[in-house]
Amino acid sequence: MRSWLLAPADKEKALTQASTAGAHVVVVDLSRAAPEERKQQTRLAARDFLMSHREQLVAARKFARWVRVGPMVGMEWRQDLAAALEGGPEGIVLAECHGPEQVKELAAALYEIEGRVGLKTGSTRIVPEVGGSAASALRLHHFADELHARVSGLLWDSAALARSLGARRMRGPGGLWTDALAHVRAQVLLAAHARGLDALEAPFRNLREPEGMKRAAQAAAADGFSGMLAISDTQVADINTAFRPSQEEIAEARELVGLFALNPDAERIAFRGRYVGQAELAKAKALTG
Structure with missing residues (x-):
């Protein structure tokens, strides 16, 4: 699965566009902070989207349906997870994951909810979004040493890491990642390959630079990543092209x-x-x- 399109659950237009964008995976994003009343509406929208596209997945395999939840602070992520699993997603992206112990906590919650909503036990996979802070970046080697069986890939969080460092930029001349971000990116790539997992590149966030987006996707494919996140349906085609295997x-x-x-x-x-x-x-x- 080469292209992973992140679609905000609280934006109906983005969800509609995501369903026809040609992405291999649509990730419905429930991790965005919002007042509780609006959050409830967002959970319902996410559940309805997942349910409405459930049959097309079985019949035509148009795209896989994933949901992004987290960070694991308070109880909100559990409420997001419970609503999402009513729609039977194939997997969960865990935002701001700080270590394998949080993956285990998520897996335990999944076991409980799967049984309650009638999903096959163990069917929901996990992709943790790692390296989002200096402290978690220094613990990335644990993902190569101990990992739950549900984990199918690793994704790194360039934006969160840059914020935690107080960095004013993520890329330097020529579009190359700055040193600290490049270091974390390499560790995620190595940890994923060490465990035979998918390695997912962080999204290119400047929608006004389509040529930069193409170069970023090509570089990720050339460096050994198996896929890349998109934050707009306009990025999907370039990601699919960059990661398409040669004859x-x-x-x-x-x-x-x-x-x-x-x-x-x-x-x-x-x-x-x-x-x-x-x-x-x-x-x-x-x-x-």
């Missing part, structure tokens, strides 16, 4: 899958001058599936 990559993946099919009991196999294992096979299957 050479698809051919290589098919060759690898074929070799393992001929050697079904092999854990590792010689392939194009190197040894590859089950992790590479899983990536090849995802590429050709």
Whole structure:
């Protein structure tokens, strides 16, 4: 899943546009702060959107439906989660995640709510949004050491990190990430690959620079990220194009899958001058599936 489109749950127009944007994943954002009365309306809007697109997912696989909740302060995130799961989303993006212990807390809440609303136990996946503060950035190595089975990817939070540092910019000359942000980005990429997870690039936030957006998406794909967040439906096509596998990559993946099919009991196999294992096979299957 290459393009992840973040759509505010309190903006009906954004949700409508998201459903036809061509994104592989639509992430309904419930994490935005609001007065309680408005928050209740937003939860209902998110639930209704998820439910209205539930059948199309089964029938045509147009896009996966995820929800962003958090941060895990007070009880609001639990109320957001309960409303969201009534719509049966495929996964939850946990905003401002400070460590694996918060993932475990979210997973425990998911088990409880899944049973209550009739979802299959363990069916809801998790993508934590990590590295949003200096303290959490310094603990990123824990995501490579201990991780809940529900976690399918890692996403880093460039905007939150910049705010926590008091940074006046996120990118420097040529659109490159500033040093501190680039350091966190690299750690997230390494941790994700160490655990065989999706690595998701932070969104490009300047909607007035479409060429900068294209370069950012191309750089993320070239650096080894598996997908990227979009904050507008206008960014989706560029992300899909940047992360689309080449014909050479698809051919290589098919060759690898074929070799393992001929050697079904092999854990590792010689392939194009190197040894590859089950992790590479899983990536090849995802590429050709």
